[in-house]
Amino acid sequence: MSAAKTKQNISLNQLPPGKNIPGTAIVVDAFKYRNPDFLYFLSHFHQDHYGGITKNWSDGPIYCSQITARLLRHVLDVPEQYIKSLPQNEPVDLNAECRVTLMDANHCPGAHVLIFDVKTDESVKRYVHCGDMRYEARMKCWPSWFRDGALVDVETVFLDTTYCNPRYKFPKQDVVTAADDTPPLAQAQRRTLFVVATYTIGKEKVLHEISTACGDLCIYTSPDKKEILNLLDLPYANIFVREPRESSVHMITWGKLGEMVPGGWRFLPNWGFAQEYLDWANSLLSDDVPKFTHLAGIVPTGWTWEFQKQHGTGSLFHCTMKPGQEHLCIYEVPYSEHSNFEELREFVEFLKPARVVPTVVGKSGNAGKLAGYFRDLVDSRKSFQLGFNDLFAGEWTFNFS
Template sequence: IGTPFTVDAFKYGAVSGCAGYFLTHFHYDHYGGMSAKFEGTVYCSEVTAKLVRVKFGQSISLVPLPTNIFIRIHDYDILLIDANHCPGSVMILSRLPNGKINLHTGDFRAHANMLEAPCVLADFVQNDLSNQRIDTIFLDTTFCAPQYAFPEQDLAIAAAVEISREALLRHPNALVLCGMYTIGKERFVVSLAEQLEARVWLPTKQRSLVVAAAEGGCEVCHRLRLRTVANPSEALIHVVDMGQLNPRAVLATFVPTGKPIIAWKPSGWMYNPCKRVTDATLRRLPCTSETFLRLRHCVSVEMIAKTVYVFGAAYSEHSSFTELKAFITKLKPMQVQPTVFGGAAREARKHIDGWLRSDETTDTSLDKY
């Protein structure tokens, strides 16, 4: 980010000349390499600091930073912005001594509020009145391809709620399962619980992190904590590890119970509106075929085994292709550095270069989540 700091680079150990180590959020692919013996100074959000303490204890030198306030660190002005990814996730805006401004998005789900006052990024939207411009954006390009035009989070949640309601009318004694990672998908779970007026059971690992995030100021985790019960028999919704919802695990764990189960896998990777669904599958659904077909841009059928139904929900905590395009065309930085590599990186680079060359600055596809 043009500073003597590193971002999410813990797997490299001690970095020569590094004045501080920034952590954008508490996902393993970003904090991997950190341990209780890590000796550098770690800067992160207040929520992420709580999560790091749960995992690694008190030995790490942590500096929790507030959001939306510039903080001077080693002659650099640093400001954290909510990244709308998982609890505690932030983007990092850095103002260099030479006046240049850089933005590291970490992992993020772009939405319109990021580019509107009072968010500081509103000052960098390019229009006839602009007098500031971001030099470099380090961009999360996880879904930087046109086929990833998945819906807003609220639409995916509403679709899951509607199908769950119909399924529960057919199977009143059913259990609803929601896949989660160690941290992430809390908004999906709590929204489902609130709209179904249901209680939630969390495994020990997730429960301790949700409690810590709530104590750190995460409003979504606070809402989820209020819905959580200790006794699983009192909860309609059970959170499970996402890996427990693969076909082999479902057949081994859930089908033998004989209990009707409505399971949800919320992820941008579940977006597949053209996936073929046979008439036989439609007849076996726990909702009407009309409901499913109307909502198929938000949901998919992953598996049906007896009365166990596994659905995908196109609920992403990364930006869609259209949201990335709107974010970049509105800010028009001098340059963009993708932070996701691999086979799709070259295609992402071509799209981004096209956005930077375009005269378009009025893309309206960046909607509020």
């Protein structure tokens, strides 16, 4: 991160919306904004959230999950003294005024929803920062939502609004991985090379499902990526191997197979890379081993769903072939690690906060429109009281128990 992109001595009121937990010096995923008085939290290890952290970080401790702490050390070489790992599902007192609890966000390994309980002059207010999250109904059963059998009031939800639009209704993850029209992986163990696009971390569950569907087939990944996978506490870490000749399913860096075209969310394949990769994989095989005749790329992302719906495809998996070279194809798979629109509404309806603050606004900057999608779900009584209770003072006892 260059110095030009990092802002020094920023005050809390200069931060973008969704970065600061009200009434505290806590900032979440705001490492481009430096102030030695800030208390920094990292929700998960994706570049658009940790941007601003380098090996020269010295602006105070970074609070994060245990997996994310390992990645900060291994990938970014952040000094140990600035990394503060926190347990999952265990409340931690940051100071006399604030407690935090981490809940699995069902996003990438180490990603967590951050629940802050903040002492004010007359009460304890709860703020829920989602970072990036794929909501599932099981999250309603998390014990820390409740106290004495009742749901704890939530002041504000800082919501992952990546797919905050009614048109984004892509399937649940288990529906995608269990689909009957899954690409014929098990029927093409050696003659078709499957290449799966993934981030530095994320989408590991897709690889696990592929391995299981193919009879516990191992998955090739680069040595550098294998070192990262070993840090993630994956119960299926043994499926990943460093030798490309051991598997017909390879994991590659996101963006190599192509890119999404902004506007229509259409995927633009990189056929040149696909052919080069197929040739490289075949060059490693000895003469007595059958060569790969086809390459099938797999691109798992929720963005492809809108394109598939618009074009009326009957399959969950939209397949594009290179004209004149049908041995190359790309499967666009609507597997997302962000919540779809209906899941966002279900989550907000469950918590019934006083307000919703979108954390992903986009170029339009229209946070008000995004928040408006949840206006019928927030607690209107609490919304009215926001900013009103502060006019009054009272004696009370702060008790987290």
